[in-house]
Amino acid sequence: MSNKAVVYSKPGEVEVKDIGYPDLVLRDGPGVNPLNVGRKCNHGVILKVIATNICGSDQHMVRGRTTAPSGLVLGHEITGEVIEVGSDVEFIEKGDIVSVPFNIACGRCVNCRQQDTHICLNVNPDRPGSAYGYVDMGGWVGGQSEYVMVPYADFQLLKFPDRDKAMDKILDLTMLSDIFPTGYHGAYSAGVKMGSTVYVAGAGPVGLAAAHSAQLLGASVVIVGDLNEERLAQARSFGCETVNLRDHDDLGEQIAEILGVPEVDCAVDAVGFEASGHGKDAGEAPATVLNSIMDITRAGGRLGIPGLYVTGDPGAVDAEAKEGTLKIRFGLGFAKAHHFVTGQTPVMKYNRDLMQAILSGRAQIAKVVNATVISMGESPDGYKQFDGGAARKYVIDPHGTVRKHLSLDTAEVIN
DSSP: OOOEEEEEEETTEEEEEEOOOOOSEEOOOTTOOGGGTTEEOTTOEEEEEEEEEOOHHHHHHHTTOSOOOTTOBOOOOEEEEEEEEOTTOOSOOTTOEEEEOSBOOOSOSHHHHTTOGGGOSSSOSSSSOOBTTOTTTTOOOOSSBSEEEESSHHHHOEEOSOHHHHHHTHHHHGGGGTHHHHHHHHHHHTTOOTTOEEEEEOOSHHHHHHHHHHHHTTOSEEEEEESOHHHHHHHHTTTOEEEETTTOSOHHHHHHHHHSSSOEEEEEEOSOTTOBOSSTTOOBOTTHHHHHHHHHEEEEEEEEOOSOOOSOOTTOSSTTGGGTOOOOOHHHHHHTTOEEEOSOOOGGGTHHHHHHHHHTTSOOHHHHTTEEEEOGGGHHHHHHHHHTTOSOEEEEOTTSHHHHHTTOOGGGSOO
């Protein structure tokens, strides 16, 4: 049986290729750690992918800003139907519709037992933590495909309680694999609570998810900053204040125009290492966001940092940044007694509660991020448009299931 998938070919290019039907073994291939080759996964399942999303983290690889090898199968945001179960799987059954946390976690190690599933000790020989279709994450095959193998199914998979309701909300529920928990983690770890004033750096999908999450947590004012006016308009569409960082290089002044003071209670970095400086002529400045949120967050405040930072960036602006060494004003953060929370999001800590918020209608994440359905064949164009700053979250529909169930018109896909 064929299995079409989105594959990274070279900087700036992805292509759709047949990678072969998966089985319950991690085979050798691009990016697979030699120590993981041949790893048996009788505790896993095979999914028929219903929806799989393009993530900003994927774009870092596609731009050539990581050490990802050519041929790497992309995709870590996966929602699907179980069509085959391993012999060691007890509680997940064929026909279940499930969300797959992007973190791969064994459920057995000390970190998993403490809900730190983003730094599982047993799935990646290189370092703690793993993910599907991502560089230096052990080589687990990505899910921007028609079919995918998911290990440790009983522990990891979030089963939707009602199939019909799940399909009716599929554009919201597909965000549970990554961006909604990641945005929520950014806001939650920044200490957002009732009445908080919040600044979110970045109006991409994760930044928008963080802003919506801040609203759900009770923030009084959420301010989103970006250099892209189309994305800022999307943030305003659900009640956020915005600042355009291309027009003005003093973030504190812009915040003061909104709040009356040049500081906020909490801040979220949803940008990461490819950050641009503020102002019309500013170029790339990888520490800009970290320094600016320390500057505008009140003393004693918290900084949630879900934006991606890497240990290897071949396209960085200087030698230090190429190994993840950034010029951060840590003394400022120390003087203001800031709390910093970094690292990938432990999706399983949040996804069940966020699922309930979606099913109840309280959370409107698909609307917030402007979910846009595309076919597998349209994925290369989706990557290009997303990289160009489109204010959309692209949802790949490998089998046409989403479009058929929601009766989407072709005008609701890429235009």
